[in-house]
Amino acid sequence: MNSIFKKTISIIMVIGLILAIFSGCDSKESEKKPDTGNTSSTSDTVVSKDSNFNPEGLPIVNEPITLNVLTTRWGSMGDSFTQNQWLIDLEKKTNVKIEWQVQSLNDWGEQKSIMLASGELPEVIIGSQTFNDTDIMNNKELFLDLTDLIDKYMPNLKEAMKTIPEFKTIVTFPDGKIYSLPKNLPSRPMTCNQPIINKKWLDNLGLKEPTTIDELYNVLKAFKEQDANGNGDPNDEFPICGAKGLPMDLLNPFGITDLNGTNMMVLDDGSLAYYPITENYKEGLKWLRKLYAEGIIDPESFTQDATMQDSKRKNPSVSLVGFDYAWTPDALFGQWSSEYIALAPIKGPDGKQYAAGDKNGISSIMRNEAEITKFCKHPEVAARWLDQFYDGEASIQNFWGAIGTVITKNSDGTYTLNDPPEGTSADAWYWDQSLRDFGPKYVSPEFQKKIKLSPNSGDGLKLELSKLGDPYITTPYPNVMFTxxxxxxxxxxxxxxxxxxxxxxxxxxxxxxxxxxxxxxxxxxxxxxxxxxxxxxxxxxxxxxxxx
Missing domain, CATH: 1.10.287 (Helix Hairpins)
Structure with missing residues (x-):
């Protein structure tokens, strides 16, 4: 009996030991298995996050989340653009709510320095004026490399990069990474500024529109010496009026076409030239010296600021300025705009015409229009949200204003810009209603054909006037990337x-x-x-x- 009992106990102990061993094996094996999402609160969080995000289609997330987005605006424009109906509808379609942080460019330099020094940024940045190449390269640890995000979550941008290879080139930094996104603006003029002259003054003095630099000199001299504006005072006209200097466009007839303004490089017969040391530049300055010495150039041009210059351009009683360079007359001369017309580029001493411009469109293809920072909690969501901007219909609404407000979508699938409210210029209305020049955009060549602009105002007028200079555009120094x-x-x-x-x-x-x-x-x-x-x-x- 005792023997049987002992044997029984032994068998039970062996079975128990075997079960314990197998139990231990199961426990260790379960530790090695991938987390299924059913064993811990951490994995529950991961699954919840993954299930909330949709890699394709809309909404981008099933449950709403908020992105903090910083952008900058000129002067005191404010945040009226956030009421663009397309942006409002985008929140509903994507479930991505935007907390806008809008800064004025008036004091952005100082604010930017403080922000970068603090080492903390909003989740998404929009606008090429917000952070430039140097800001990004000197603070690369604050910005995400977007290469993989573009590949996985930005099909619209990937397609745009196929159509415009330069899109990828201009956003690839010297280290081979992509920290910012590009833009391609629609319906851009190829010529930067046109010669603008007061046609009423020409008519008052019985003069023809000048076509050569010598003819221009004679016209400007007559403007100075005679009562061109017809108010009885022959001494209140300013044939040329500058502010803190003169526009470099005045040197266009000498082959000096400085589109970029800062690097002072021009392409001369396919080779680079630093124009302030060229003979053309020297001859151009001699010509300007002649105009200044004869009183044709306002003597306050090198001392007055833009406000003083503007007061002369828009003098309330009579027009005072005869000649300038601009995209359109109404950009400079206010109530006197109807007196002015645009001219073809003035022929220089060599008999040729030159115009500053870009065959791709002025400032049409640019980088640094959007960045995602390391502080972004949902970079894949931010990437998909930004990719929505790379659509033709989205781009025109973020360049001019929403369909139904600024734009009419016609039954034939074309798009027409509406007239601005009474007393408001087209440019001012577009900036009020949209992100305008700032932010991601892409308009395919096919979509561009659907856009119908009036040749009498706004961007349509710019395109019309641009035709005067388009045949004479010089090749600009490109938008290069420096180390x-x-x-x-x-x-x-x-x-x-x-x-x-x-x-x-x-x-x-x-x-x-x-x-x-x-x-x-x-x-x-x-x-x-x-x-x-x-x-x-x-x-x-x-x-x-x-x-x-």
Whole structure:
């Protein structure tokens, strides 16, 4: 009996030991298995997050989430654009609510420095004026590399990159990563600024529209010496009126077409040239010196600010300014706009016409229109939300205004811009109603054909006037990408060299002496590092050409 009992106990103990071993194996095996989402609160959270996000289709998320988005605006424009019906509808369609943070560009430089120094940014940034190449490259740890997000979640942008290869080139930083998104604006004029002249003054004096630089000189001289505006005072006309200097467009007849404004590089017969050291530039300044010496250029042009200049352009009693450069007359002359007409580019001393412009459209293809920062809690959601902007109908509503407000969608599938409210310019209305120039956009060549613009106002008028200069557009220095080291060098070189070139130009126009001072001017530029500056521009240009 005792023997049987002992055997029974032994068998039970062996069975128990075997069960314990297998139980332990099961426990260890379960630790090795992937988390199924049913064993812990952490995995429950992951599943909940994954199930809320839709990689395709709308809504982007099933349960609403909020993105904090920063953008900048000119002057005191404010946030009226957020009431664009397309943006409102987008929130409903995507379940992505936007908490807008809108900053004025008036004091953005200071605010930007404070924000970057703090090391904390909003989740999404919109607008090329918000953060530039240097801001991004010097703070790369704050911005996400968007390469994978574009590939996985941005089909609209991927398709746009196939159509416009430059789209990918311009947003690829020197380290091979993509930190910002591009834009392609619709219906952009190819010519930047047109010569604008007061036609009523021409008629008052019985003069023809000038076509050559000599004819222009004679007209401007008559504007100065005679009572061109017809108010009985022959001394209140300003044939040319500048502010803190003169527009560089005045040198267009000499082949100086500075579209970018800061790098002072032009393409001369396919090769790069730093125009402030060219003979064309020298001859152009001599011509401006002649105009200044004869009183044709307002003597306050180098001292007055833009507000004082504007008061002369829009003088309430009579028009005071005869000639300028602009996209459209109403951009400058207010109530006197109807007196002015645009001219074809003025023929220079060589008999040729030159116009600053871009065959892709002025500022049409740009980078840094959107970034996703490392503080974004849902980068895949932000990527899908931004991708909604890369659609033709979305882009036109974010460039002009919503369908039903600014745009009419016609029964034939075309789109027409409505007239602005009485007393409001088309440009002002578009900026009030949309993101306008800022933010991601893409309009395919096929969609572009559906856009019908009036040739009498706004962007349609710009396109119409652009035709005067389109055949004479020079090739601009492209929107290149500089390395961090090049940016650091440019920062000091441009400050010193740019200031020296600007002050010397003003001195030569107002006081003369260009021939006597030219050689010393070139020597000083060389001592300031001009060769290094030109090398940086040339290296960046060559990299751009190779990438394209």
């Amino acid at each position: 961090v080291e090049e940016h650091e060098s440019l920062s000091s070189l441009l400050t010193d060299i740019g200031k020296f070139v600007e002050t010397t130009r003003a001195d030569w126009i107002t006081n003369g002496g260009i021939d006597e001072g030219w050689d010393n001017y070139i020597k000083q530029l060389e001592e300031m590092g001009l060769d290094q500056l030109i090398k940086i521009y040339t290296d960046a240009y060559n990299r751009f050409k190779q990438a394209n």
